[in-house]
Amino acid sequence: MKIKPTVTFAIGFLLFSPLFAKQYYINDFGAIADSTVLSTQAIQKAIDACTTDGGGQVIIPAGYYKTGSIVLKNNVDFHLENGAVLLGSKDLNDYIKLKPGYISLRTQEATIQLIYAENAENVSITGQGIIDGQGSIFKKLTWNDEGITRPHLLRFITCNNVVVRDITLKNSGCWMQHYLACENLQITGVRIFNRNNYNNDALDIDGCRNVTVSNFIADSDDDGITLKSTSPKPCENI
Known part of the structure; x- marks a missing residue:
């Protein structure tokens, strides 16, 4: 029961805060x-401008857009309009290897991923x-190349x-979603289709606290929803 007011506050801040009144179309930045x-x-420039200005929506309009690794930052709603398709590059050279500062079994090596955030607050992917x-x-x-040669x-x-x-x-190249040591996380109305590679988990919640998953549809070729802890932090209030 304690999770409800905590998550409601977080969701309310993200979805209704005036921070997200500003809109940044990726086409205006060269996409x-x-x-x-x-x-x-171009997409990263839009994200950087959005967070520097105090926050808002980075909007991907209808169309097909190819990208390598992008990093979400504070107070950014990454919003894909109906008809927008963001395609991960097929070239490993377009992905950035990142080694988090947080110590975990899953952070011992630098990894690659399409969309990444670390130590960020008030971030969302919607649309x-x-x-x-x-x-x-x-x-x-x-056997253990998830995120090494195959991107999350x-x-x-x-x-x-x-x-x-x-x-x-x-x-996804491996796990679809990995949330490590995050707090106040809501995943709702998300549809997952992940049957194209090994280790195609749909959702990995790893040492997170105050998490809600609802209206979630997943067709995956490995684990569906996984609760785990690969660091000193346990999963709490899921």
């Missing part, structure tokens, strides 16, 4: 709706669009007030 053109830099990792291209090389789709580490809502997530 091109063409699945053959890499728009990583009726699709994020497609195109992960079948990445081959499994060793979403990875959030030590973040607070996180919402993932109404989005469709497809075809």
Whole structure:
């Protein structure tokens, strides 16, 4: 019962705060709706401008946009409009290797992921669009190469007030979503299709606190919803 007021506060802040009145269309920063053109830099510029200005919505309009690794930051709602498809690059060189400061079994090596956030507050991914990792291209090389040679789709580490809502997530190179040591996390209305590679978990909640998962549909080729702790922090109030 204690989880409800905590999560309601976090959700209310994210969805109704005036911070998200400002809108930043990725096209205005140079993104091109063409699945053959890499728009990583333009998308990251929109995110950086949004957080620097105090927060708002970074909007991906209808169309196909190809990207490598992008990093979400404080007070950013990453919003995919209906008809928007964000495609993960098939080239490993377009992904940034990142080693988090948080110590965990899953952070001993630098990893690659399509969308990443660390130590961020008030971040969300929303909308009726699709994020497609195109992960079948990445081959499994060793038994524990998740995030090493095959990118995660979403990875959030030590973040607070996180919402993932109404989005469709497809075809990750390994785990679809990994939330590590996060607090006040809501995942609702999300649709997962992840049957294109090994270790295609739909949702990994790892040492997180105050988490709500609802209206969640997942078709995955490995674990569905996994609760675990790979660090000193346990899972609490899930």
